[in-house]
Amino acid sequence: xxxxxxxxxxxxxxxxxxxxxxxxxxxxxxxxxxxxxxxxxxxxxxxxxxxxxxxxxxxxxxxxxxxxxxxxxxxxxxxxxxxxxxxxxxxxxxxxxxxxxxxxxxxxxxxxxxxxxxxxxxxxxxxxxxxxxxxxxxxxxxxxxxxxxxxxxxxxxxxxxxxxxxxxxxxxxxxxxxxxxxxxxxxxxxxxxxxxxxxxxxxxxxxxxxxxxxxxxxxxxxxxxxxxxxxxxxxxxxxxxxxxxxxxxxxxxxxxxxxx
Amino acid sequence: xxxxxxxxxxxxxxxxxxxxxxxxxxxxxxxxxxxxxxxxxxxxxxxxxxxxxxxxxxxxxxxxxxxxxxxxxxxxxxxxxxxxxxxxxxxxxxxxxxxxxxxxxxxxxxxxxxxxxxxxxxxxxxxxxxxxxxxxxxxxxxxxxxxxxxxxxxxxxxxxxxxxxxxxxxxxxxxxxxxxxxxxxxxxxxxxxxxxxxxxxxxxxxxxxxxxxxxxxxxxxxxxxxxxxxxxxxxxxxxxxxxxxxxxxxxxxxxxxxxxxxxxxxxxxxxxxxxxxxxxxxxxxxxxxxxxxxxxxxxxxxxxxxxxxxxx
Numbered sequence: 138x139x140x141x142x143x144x145x146x147x148x149x150x151x152x153x154x155x156x157x158x159x160x161x162x163x164x165x166x167x168x169x170x171x172x173x174x175x176x177x178x179x180x181x182x183x184x185x186x187x188x189x190x191x192x193x194x195x196x197x198x199x200x201x202x203x204x205x206x207x208x209x210x211x212x213x214x215x216x217x218x219x220x221x222x223x224x225x226x227x228x229x230x231x232x233x234x235x236x237x238x239x240x241x242x243x244x245x246x247x248x249x250x251x252x253x254x255x256x257x258x259x260x261x262x263x264x265x266x267x268x269x270x271x272x273x274x275x276x277x278x279x280x281x282x283x284x285x286x287x288x289x290x291x292x293x294x295x296x297x298x299x300x301x302x303x304x305x306x307x308x309x310x311x312x313x314x315x316x317x318x319x320x321x322x323x324x325x326x327x328x329x330x331x332x333x334x335x336x337x338x339x340x341x342x343x344x345x346x347x348x349x350x351x352x353x354x355x356x357x358x359x360x361x362x363x364x365x366x367x368x369x370x371x372x373x374x375x376x377x378x379x380x381x382x383x384x385x386x387x388x389x390x391x392x393x394x395x396x397x
Numbered sequence: 398x399x400x401x402x403x404x405x406x407x408x409x410x411x412x413x414x415x416x417x418x419x420x421x422x423x424x425x426x427x428x429x430x431x432x433x434x435x436x437x438x439x440x441x442x443x444x445x446x447x448x449x450x451x452x453x454x455x456x457x458x459x460x461x462x463x464x465x466x467x468x469x470x471x472x473x474x475x476x477x478x479x480x481x482x483x484x485x486x487x488x489x490x491x492x493x494x495x496x497x498x499x500x501x502x503x504x505x506x507x508x509x510x511x512x513x514x515x516x517x518x519x520x521x522x523x524x525x526x527x528x529x530x531x532x533x534x535x536x537x538x539x540x541x542x543x544x545x546x547x548x549x550x551x552x553x554x555x556x557x558x559x560x561x562x563x564x565x566x567x568x569x570x571x572x573x574x575x576x577x578x579x580x581x582x583x584x585x586x587x588x589x590x591x592x593x594x595x596x597x598x599x600x601x602x603x604x605x606x607x608x609x610x611x612x613x614x615x616x617x618x619x620x621x622x623x624x625x626x627x628x629x630x631x632x633x634x635x636x637x638x639x640x641x642x643x644x645x646x647x648x649x650x651x652x653x654x655x656x657x658x659x660x661x662x663x664x665x666x667x668x669x670x671x672x673x674x675x676x677x678x679x680x681x682x683x684x685x686x687x688x689x690x691x692x693x694x695x696x697x698x699x700x701x702x703x704x705x706x707x708x709x
Binding site: 157231233236395397 | 474478485494554
């Protein structure tokens with residue numbers, strides 16, 4: 138019985154994760170949980186008192202508006218981290234990718250297994266956040282089940298291109314900047330904390346082409362049972378586009394680097 | 398068993414490896430037969446590792462023809478790698494995992510069933526004398542032990558060909574001997590070993606046949622003994638004079654033996670009879686601080702062929 142190569146590569150990442158998951162799994166949803174409490178309850182109390190809130194938030198309370206978006210942002214955050222230093226390490230420090238390349242695995246299979254793993258990590262973390270939302274009556278819904286694959290897809294839309302990019306780097310000096318000037322701004326301006334219609338007009342279209350906005354919309358609509366099929370397909374198609382392009386680039390970058 | 402038994406496991410004809418304008422391997426011809434232990438000997442930058450990476454089917458050949466198990470790496474890399482074990486120059490172990498998990502994980506890359514991986518891992522750890530460390534993490538192990546884990550890992554797919562890129566570089570003498578002993582055992586069991594080294598003693602210990610590489614080219618080929626016989630007289634007289642005076646003192650002893658090499662720290666005199674050469678030195682009234690007669694080694698062959706020492 139043979140197992141697909143990408144799954145066997147995924148297994149090796151999982152084996153490693155088993156040794157660190159205790160210290161890791163909690164950390165991956167403590168942060169969203171704090172945002173949920175701090176912003177959702179604190180800022181929410183202010184927002185919900187305002188006159189324009191019901192119209193802007195589509196009739197949701199601020200807590201209801203914010204909470205599902207955090208599932209998507211968690212997917213993004215985890216995936217971004219998984220695709221920077223671990224990718225550099227696989228080439229330079231632990232040299233795992235080189236070890237894999239010496240086996241029958243091809244660069245394409247090595248990348249596929251990695252990307253599969255990165256989406257698993259995003260799924261694990263977003264499951265944690267979704268489980269927390271299930272504790273609150275105002276966000277408890279069957280839609281939460283859907284948010285996990287949506288968040289994983291959102292994460293992958295970041296992981297695949299970032300992995301491709303990280304694989305071309307000789308040094309990791311630029312990685313903190315990626316998080317600071319790429320991921321954190323998206324976290325703040327990607328529509329999780331307020332509707333992107335509140336952004337300046339020039340910024341709104343930019344926010345809407347980033348993967349995060351699509352992920353946030355998917356999760357929010359799913360939780361509140363208002364996800365139209367056409368919208369879902371549209372959002373998923375955009376995210377899938379990022380994944381496919383990123384993955385193709387990652388395969389090329391891995392093949393080049395491993396053959397050097 | 399795959400293919401013809403008489404067919405060479407590795408056949409390279411005029412193989413070239415270029416990185417941009419830099420020529421790392423400059424047209425080498427090599428043939429390695431089943432059961433043989435073959436070495437690439439040379440200093441850093443001679444092109445040994447580039448050659449190994451081509452044979453390992455991770456780095457494509459720029460020019461020339463390379464066949465491994467009779468197959469072309471460009472089209473059958475996967476199949477070739479499935480039948481090969483690789484011990485890379487730098488350890489690539491997952492330090493957080495246990496010794497056994499490292500082996501099992503690697504076995505999975507070859508699509509071996511998990512239970513089979515475990516069975517083989519235990520067997521191989523027995524072989525590299527690390528059975529008692531199977532469940533400890535890799536991180537705290539010594540350099541020599543990690544190297545043995547890497548060797549065990551490379552054997553997990555029961556390879557027909559084992560590639561070792563500088564297997565003992567950076568290890569202390571005792572660890573090297575333990576490793577040599579294990580590799581020698583493998584060789585006796587009929588394994589085909591291909592290794593690179595810049596250590597003469599390693600090449601002499603392990604290789605049935607070797608090529609000496611320098612600047613991407615093969616400058617000599619043969620068994621260690623043949624190479625020494627062909628390229629160096631039987632004995633070497635090593636003379637040490639006070640620092641910085643070697644050049645002038647060498648004149649005092651010129652003409653003794655077949656030829657001489659003046660190194661920064663000593664003068665080497667190549668002769669059939671080292672003791673006789675030493676008598677002649679004394680006879681001429683030259684008084685080195687120390688004198689030593691030893692047998693010729695591959696180090697001398699290398700010096701003869703390239704005019705340079707192997708390890709700077």
